[in-house]
Amino acid sequence: MIVDDEIPAVRELKFLLSKYPEIEVVGEAYDGEDALELARKLKPEIIFLDIHMTNRDGIETARELIKQKPAPFIVFATGYDQYALQAFELNAADYLLKPFQEERIASTIARIMKWAEKKETTEKVFVENEIEKMLQQTVNLKLTDKLAVWDTEKIKIIDYDEILYISVDGRQCTVHTVHGNYIAYMNLKDLEAKLPTDRFFRTHRAYIVNLSNIDEIKIWFNNTFIVQMKNCKDQIPVSRTYMKMFRNTIGL
DSSP: EEEEEEEHHHHHHHHHHHHOOTTOOEEEEEEEEHHHHHHHHHOOOOEEOOOOOSSOOOOHHHHHHHSSSSSOEEEEEEEGGHHHHHHHHTOOOOESSSOOHHHHHHHHHHHHHHHTTOOOOOOSSSOOOHHHEEEEEEEEOOSSSSEEEEETEEEEEEEEEGEEEEEEEEEEEEEEESSSSEEEOOOOOHHHHHOOOOTTEEEETTTEEEEEEEEEEOOOOOOOEEEEEETSEEEEOOOHEEEEEHHHHTTT
16 A cells, blocks of 8 residues: 555556566555555555655554554655654664665565565564664665655656755745756745755745855845845745844845
8 A cells, every 4th residue: 555645656656566566556545544544444465654744644654554453564655864763663664765766666575575475564673783774775865965856747856056946835845946847745844944054045934045046135125135046037035034044144
């Protein structure tokens, strides 16, 4: 079963898993509550579970899922590597970072099939060297100075330097770059936490700018600013809430 509130991510993972005849995707859920209900009905052996979801997050959902008898194998699939230790505390079968890589999925399937043949379950406590190996895999997959975004039906990896600014629209953000605009399926607060604070600044409840790609700063009404970005005509407001910190950041 696949559980993720990002439909493109569900489709991508379902496609990658379709290459394994031993794996059958029996159901899809788009939040934690639906996942618990569907898992009780379908009793899947493996659940690919996103961590950052609305309604009920993946960690909380996993705590309930592993109470089932027999307990399913849990594979956390997420864009946030900081949850790795929590995942291992729940005896997760594996931890995949988005964007998914085929070789890592192959490794995950091979590991689970091996355990299944031995009739092992996720109730088994991991030995220290197994945890260390998985943590190392997670570290190796961490994207440095890059962001994974969606470009229609495919995932694109962009350098931080390419980003001009980011705007929010409901539950998703638009990442504006020198080459085009892309979608990041996360809220602005989480995206802000992911980006380095020495390079990106929240100027408004709806905007984050790349400080290195500011062309000029214009004085606006009520002693606030409008930021003109390089290589585009877009102007980004600096709200009064962020004015003092913005002035300190740019040295005014």
